Amino acid sequence: MSVRLKLTLSYTGFLMVAGVLLLAAVWLFLLRYVPDRAMLSVPSTSGTLSAGVFPIRSKLLQVFAPRAAAVFGFLLVFGLVGGWILAGRMLAPLTRITEATRLATTRSLSHRIRLPGRKDEFRELADAFDAMLERLEVHVAGQQRFAANASHELRTPLAISKALLDVARTDPTQDTGEVIERLRVVNTRAIDLTEALLLLSRAEQWSFTPEHVDLSLLAEEATETLLPLAEKHGTTIETSGDITPTLGSRTLLLQLTTNLVQNAIVHNLPEQGSVWVHTGVRPDGVVLTVENTGARLTPQLVSTLTEPFQRGSERIRTDHAGVGLGLAIVETITHAHDGTLTLTPRSEGGLRVTVELPATEPDSGRTEPGPRSGPGPGPGSAR
Structure with a gap:
């Protein structure tokens, strides 16, 4: 069952219970103040008045019961239709939030809910979700730039090392000591960069005592x-x-x-x-x-x-x-x-x-x- 259907049934059930209580209160009022039987004088065929005992409550029940059933039917239909409409209006903000969530799962973090209206629980939820999307968008963009820059920075010393080795291999007159020294400098820089990246990664985990x-x-x-x-x-x-x-x-x-x-x-x-x-x-x-x-x-x-x-x-x-x-x-x-x-x-x-x-x-x-x-x-x- 959807939340909208659950809310509709809840509204209808509450309305039916309220109707039952109201009709029960009316019936109890009638039972309290209306006698079971009453002596009534009715004219006879001869034109004289004759007294008789009539069951008032049974007659009242015969009149009250069909009308109470009609009221129950009206409350049921009214509760289902009205509850469905009210539930839809109440859950409309959640529909927008759900749509934004689906878009976010497809890596479209630029979408915002921007829920209009007064500041209530749904508005606070939507604003918090928009703020989270904004932070995620900034974080993801930063991570992408960082990955691209880190790849470039790490590729540079590797490319230099490869070039130095190629030169040393193709040029037998190249000073081996000079090549080794330059390779040492390039390798040291690559190690420093790697250690800095590892330190940055550990710091971002925020796990320390x-x-x-x-x-x-x-x-x-x-x-x-x-x-x-x-x-x-x-x-x-x-x-x-x-x-x-x-x-x-x-x-x-x-x-x-x-x-x-x-x-x-x-x-x-x-x-x-x-x-x-x-x-x-x-x-x-x-x-x-x-x-x-x-x-x-x-x-x-x-x-x-x-x-x-x-x-x-x-x-x-x-x-x-x-x-x-x-x-x-x-x-x-x-x-x-x-x-x-x-x-x-x-x-x-x-x-x-x-x-x-x-x-x-x-x-x-x-x-x-x-x-x-x-x-x-x-x-x-x-x-």
């Missing part, structure tokens, strides 16, 4: 790890701020901080650049801010920097330029921790990146980070 983390300690650890890179680029790093306790994955948040600091070092002035790393506490969360000097950036360019493989060409150096996933990884990790990421171009040149995460009470058992047991995040993951 939350623990107490202090962003200020992670900032110090990332700064200390990247200090040799900063010295190589002639960049100074200043770290300041307060204790910033939050809940999350220490590994992912350290990767986030490292990516931001490394990004600020690499995409900086050619010499005498500066990086400022600051942590602070706000009423509604904790904040990590990384700023750097550099070329002037337009708001349009900055708005694209979190897209995978979308690089600002004027900000890329020849070394440690990354694989174009640094800020994409930062954005994914931020969202996985229910935070917000904000990129703002500095008026003096360079970029200001702000990560705001939910705050928590400091862990009383917190200790300073000890020596690292393994290698830190590779420079290839920075944007």
Whole structure:
């Protein structure tokens, strides 16, 4: 049975029950106030009045029963027809939602319900469905662009490796050491790109056990790890701020901080650049801010920097330029921790990146980070 038929039968059944109760109430009223029999004086053939006993209730029942049956028949027909029409009008929004769902299953995510009328339960359901379709459309489009860009980025080092091997095979005078060195560089880039893609995939799964983390300690650890890179680029790093306790994955948040600091070092002035790393506490969360000097950036360019493989060409150096996933990884990790990421171009040149995460009470058992047991995040993951 369809929902419309069920609603029709429900309306009809309710109407019939109400009719039965109404007629029963009328009948009980009549039984209470109408006597069973009554003495009536009727004229005889001789012109005189004679008294007789007449059964009033039985006569009343004979008159009442056919009319009650007619009323029941009318209520049945009226309930079925009216219930069918009312059920159709009530379920019309669901028909539009069902049609939109069918279109969505055929990968047509651009369709929207846009249900008119007052805001009721169906309108809220339709609006929520439209919002879900919009998010899905954006997500699918992003995934398609990401897959295409990732395929292109992975194909490039493989094509270069094949070309180098073909040259080495056809040209016996080619310096083998030079070919091996170039192959090593290309292979390193491919490994960095693959590791960045795996990290981005793990971050998008949002599966980790939350623990107490202090962003200020992670900032110090990332700064200390990247200090040799900063010295190589002639960049100074200043770290300041307060204790910033939050809940999350220490590994992912350290990767986030490292990516931001490394990004600020690499995409900086050619010499005498500066990086400022600051942590602070706000009423509604904790904040990590990384700023750097550099070329002037337009708001349009900055708005694209979190897209995978979308690089600002004027900000890329020849070394440690990354694989174009640094800020994409930062954005994914931020969202996985229910935070917000904000990129703002500095008026003096360079970029200001702000990560705001939910705050928590400091862990009383917190200790300073000890020596690292393994290698830190590779420079290839920075944007």
